[in-house]
Every structure is written in structure tokens, then in C-alpha cells.
Amino acid sequence: MKQLYERTSRTRTASEMDKFTRAAIGAHAEEYQLNNLIPSTLHYFEINSVRIHKPGLLARLTGLNDSDAIFRTLVIVGSNYLVIVISGHKKGINVLSAALDSIVIDAPSSAASIENGFHIRGSWTNDEDFAPFYLGISNDPEGRLIFNTLCLAVRESRQSPGRHRRR
Template identity: 35%
Template sequence: MERIYDRTSLYCEVQYIDEELRVAITSHAQDHQLGDVIGSTAYCCETVSIRRHRPGILGRLIGASYLNDTHFMFTLITSKYLIVATNGLKRGVRVRSARLADISLSPLQLREGIDFGVSVTAMWLGTRKISAFYLGVGDDPDGRRLIGEVRLAVAESKIA
């Protein structure tokens, strides 16, 4: 089986986040009383994902991405929160966040080379149930560093 997405991750400074996403992040932070997440970001990484294969018939029926659908994801880590903002032509803009102390992490069980990332399970702010979100990143130095930074931030939040 081949990779589903081509992903590339790159460390970034928050001031370079796309304006539309920055506004959405700021609005999300205000709605959930997270404080100044842009100003307090300790680590930020952008991941660009390009879908390589068309989804199967079930995926097409439920509106899954199409071939060459590109989406952008910015992952921000503050001292208290993980914030994930995505933007894509088919997906639109979405922002989700969770308290680091409430997160549990586990690798997604995919065959080597299919994808690289981590499953983030939490009570996402604004929801009423615990759910998992797959944080897919590039299998590159910055993608690996992001996963390491998320793991470290979650571990440190549990001992603080």
C-alpha cells in the first residue's frame, strides 16, 4: 500500500501564519477563553498535505478529499494548550484545541511508510466527548521534531 498523503512539515514563526487562519485561531481562543495563544506560542509548525489517491466509493459518498486536494495545518503549542488549525479548499478553515494535561497520545498503527504522525485523544474544547484526532505530519526533521515537542509538552503538563 502506498502513502495516502505527501506531507511536508516546516517549523515556523506564528507571525507567518496565513491571515485567515490567524484570525480563526484568535477567534477560537477568544471563544474558549484561552488567552493570547498567538503571543504565547512556544512552538509552531506548518504541515502541507497533498492527497495522492482518490478515496474509495465509501469515502466519495461521505465527502472525503479528492485526488490532489491540498490542505494546510498549523500546530501551535503553548504552555497549556495544543491548537491545531487546518485550511483546505474542500475542508474550509477549522480550529481545534485541547488542554495539554487532558491529552493522551498514541501512534497510529499504520504499516511503515504509509503515513507519519500521532493520534491525539482529548476532550477537545467546545465538544462534550473525548475523541481522537490524527496529527499527520511530514516524515522529515521538522515533522519528527513537532511530534517530539507535542510529546514533551504533554508529559510536562502532567507533572506540573
């Protein structure tokens, strides 16, 4: 498959999160009655994506192309929830979250074999269905760290009954 985006990933701390993103996550947490989505000791991942190729004519005519050529994705793996924040100039800030114990990761068994990303299926707070989400990551050690961290958190959430408090 042709690579559509050039991605870079890095680990960040809660103190580095901008106030607009923090406010969007806070509003999401309040709307869905989720507690402590951003603990003060949190480390999270930031993925910056830059579109490599111009969208095809059909995608531009139908509006199916991504509206932002450059966008940022934050991956926050908390103690009970996975929070994904996508932000771009045109798309604004969008927040998704799912309980870790509801997540299924559709990916190769080895992080070394992941090239550009993987699918996460879960019961997202803003969707009634068990729905997929494609998480594009960088093809480097930091991208593989995102995959490994999420796999470990999902595995641990299933091994700790009563860890997750449902809404």
C-alpha cells in the first residue's frame, strides 16, 4: 500500500499539552462523565502527520479527502481509558475515548512488523457500535513504542477485574 503520510512521533508530558487540547479533553470527559482522563503524571504520544501526495480528482470532487494536509494526533493511554485527540487547522479538535478493556487491536503480533499504523476496535464513547479506528504511526522506535504501550495497557486491563469503572 502506498504511504499517504509522513509521520513523526514523540513522547510528551502533561505539562506540554496546550490549553485548547486540554479544554477539549475536559469537555469530552464532562460530556461522557469520565474521571481523570488527564492525570498530572501522564506521558502521552504525539504523532504529527503530513500528507505526501495530493488527493486524487475523485476524492477532491466527492469531498472524501482529508481536509487537512497537516494534522496532529495525541494518544493518551490512561489507567482505564484510551483517549485519542485529532487536531488540524480545518477539522478543529476531535476527541475519542474508549475503555481499555473494550479495545481489540487488529495488528500483527509483532511491533517490528507494523509499518504505518494499525486498527483499534472499541466501544468509543461517541458511538454506540463497536467501531474501528485507524491509528497511523511513524515507522520508527517511537511508533513501535506507541503500539507496545497500548497492547500492554489493554492486556493489563483485562487481567485486572474491577479496574475499569463503567459510566
